[in-house]
Amino acid sequence: MEVNCEGCAGCCLDWRPLVAAPDDHERRGARPPLDDTYNLVPLTREDVREFVDSGYGDALTPRLWSPAEGDDRVEIDGTAVAAVGDRPVFFVGLRKPPKPVAPFDTEARWLPTCAFLDPETLQCRIHDSALYPEECGDYPGHNLALEAETECERVEDAFGGERLVDGEAPEDAGVLLGPQALGEKVFCYPDADELTGVVERLLAGELRQADRAAFVGVAAASAPGTAAVEPTKRETYTERAEDADSWAGRAAAEWVQRAANAEKRSDGADQSLAVHVEEERGAPSTPGWE
Template identity: 60%
Template sequence: MEVNCEGCAGCCIDWRALASERSDHERRGPRTPLDDAYNLVPLTRGDARDFLDAGLADALTPRLWRDESGVTVDGVELAAIDGKPVFFLGLRKPPKPVAPFDTDPRWLPTCVFLDPATLQCRIHDRPEYPTECAEYPGHNLELGSTTECERVEATFGGDRLLDDDPPDDLSGLLLGPQAVGEKVFVYPDPDDLAGVLARLLADDLTREDRARFVAAAVAGRPGTTSTDREQFAAAFADAKVADSWAGRAVAEWESLEDGGDAPRPDAAERVEDDRGAPPTPGW
């Protein structure tokens, strides 16, 4: 597997606004996500623990799905297992001033860890770098699914997927029951989410809202729908006080876009670098 990522980062940016046709490949199944994020990276339980330990819990966000046969919270019918809402845990995508595919800079939803100037990941060589990101697009190739590299090629031209053989050391796909507690998590108490769903639908989750889901992911028992309550309490306490460079940068990026500031990728030096963001090596 070999990919050409320079000037692209298509798997890290919601570039649909640049395309003539909108892709909704994440919304073709029987359950519709409540959020509108594109290419959400599903983190594993180990990933969630690594982010929590690194003080980066405020960079994470949940994804839940609608399902008429699930459980109802705040009037929303949610996908559930054993009456407990199920969710993915992914990376936040604030607006950033980016210029992928040789386009002019534009405000686009972008991975919280992507440097908008170099279009490289700031945590690529760090312990918390997600497994799914490290192996992308390996799982797509293994399953015979279209990769984001190919979508970019079809829309903007160029060569991005240079070798379509999945790597030999690819980790498990975590499909079906084996995903429960490892990639598909359950929230233990639906009543705790009263008010949270309304904020999620309004794209206005609080730090504490997101921390609840981080704690549930970390404290879930793999292969089951049970939760270690003591571990949940400890993880929740740590997650809700997380105050990382990444979380603080999100608020400023949102403020700059809302204020009508011109999209300038070099603003990352002030918004992210000056807050302690790890550097990227450049191309």
């Protein structure tokens, strides 16, 4: 795939506040997500394990859905949650804390942005590493293979310019849909009762690290094609995710606090804060655009 990502990162941040009539495509279907995160990237089981193994368990977060008509469902904290049997279904993605960003030649604003995106260069800090998620690497190939609109095209419609340079779907677009996604990208939480209080915090945008780690452990311990979860591996990965203390996790906490303080004081967004908040904590630098 050939795309023009310079000055964009439309698939890596929530740019809905920049337009008068935002395209909330993730909430059109019969199963809207319970969270309000935009373009949350679904990680594979192997992606999840690699992030935790590399110390980034605190950069991951879950997504659950409202059930469609006819779906299995469980009720947690008074909310209906899509399920397989009595097991809530979810996937795991990368956290999107607010960061000061200026996509599409706009003024810098606080927008939810991928934990691994440099807010100054709008480049991924792990793009050339083994951690770069499979879904990110394949995008927008998946959408093209499914004949679905890409984020590149949404940005073009809203701001003009050319983002999707090559509109042909790649032959190796590894789309996982339906039953084949179970245990690979979509996981089943074994005991809905354990999520009492968690769904309420998810809806409020107040998930704790222990909440997120519980889902990470289940995803890492899941078996392909089934709802089975290996108990020992689940315990190991849950503990490691809960104990994680990466630059990305610490930066996310500071970004949230800085954004809240800026809103109270009506301060502008300063992209140069990335040096202090992320790079001084050990974030990899990005090459910039040539």
